[in-house]
Amino acid sequence: MKPLLFTFFLLYALSSGAQTITYDTIKVSPDDERNIHLNRSEKGSVAKAPLRKENVNHREGQVTAFDKSKLRFGANMGLSISRNYTNLGIGPQIGYQFNQYFMAGAGIKYYYTRARTYSYEIKNNLLGANLFGYFYPVQFITLFAQPEINYIWSTLKPTTQGDTLTDKGMVPSLVVGAGLRLGRSHITLNYDLLQDVNSPHPEGFYVGVSAFF
Template sequence: MKKYLLTACLFALVSVAAFAQDEEEEPVKKGFDKSKLFFGGNFGLGFGSVSTLVNVSPQIGYRFNRYLAAGAGVNFIYSSYKYQWEGYKEQFGVAGLNIFGRVYPIDYIFLQVQPEANFTWVKYKFDDGRPDVKLDDKIVPSLLGGIGAAIPAGRGAFIVMAQYDLLQNERSPYGNRAFFNFGYNLGF
């Protein structure tokens, strides 16, 4: 009886392997394939009595294969915060460029590195009549490192990421803590 069971199992395994070889693989396209493009980025708005935030940072990427993707984007962030008890308002702006690279060690999970060059400006407005103070405009480098998940949905994927600025420049728009992004990539 054991011989027949072993023979049946071997026959089943060989049949599955033979069937898997009969399936046709998609032909590999050479050159640029626009179906591998994806679009995403960050978009955020927040308005309140003491604070304002506007973030428009689109990105475009290309999925080279199952394991690698890369792309580029622009950053625009404006925030203001009114320190009511201290009597002043801080305005902070960022405009910059970024590139990113992603490695997918397993399906739907990726590691990302994103170097950036951001032009920053800071201005303080005082309620008591003192003149406004404007810090020197400055180009601030950032190097974001993080891990994320791309959860397939429709014609794209929901993106959930945790990132951290590895360079920690004092005027980094990202501060000194990990931060989280949630979004959607079209054409994943």
């Protein structure tokens, strides 16, 4: 009888003790401070999850990214040589295609001209820099503007007796034009608004051709 009573009280004690062990759970949001799964710093403050680097870079790229594929390279070159006349010219240009309606850039140039007649020989040198912009209101039409500053120095030497004359100075120009856009090439009718007497551009209207790659 005693072993039976002892077994009964033992089972009762175990069952009673098991009933006193309870786990209360409360549903909380993931960022609630009571959430035991949050990472905490040494001072007990909640550590915020780091921002994804790729997302930050993507957002920054939309504002500050430089697209190399939109760079455009061109050059104005000229070469004409004969017994009494020589003309050499080179003018590299670099532009950036901002969008389908606008391209802008800058360039430099150097021209050398020598002409000889029976009475004199003249030599001209030109070193210049320019800014330019092409605006495309529609696909095949372009409007063009190019402000530039040129430094020119020249000599005039008589073929007979006489003193050699020299001249030099800064010559500004402001060329505007309009015409056709053919791919990345342009054929425009241009005009120098300033019409300086020493301007390297022809007087009145003249045809201009440019190509970019």
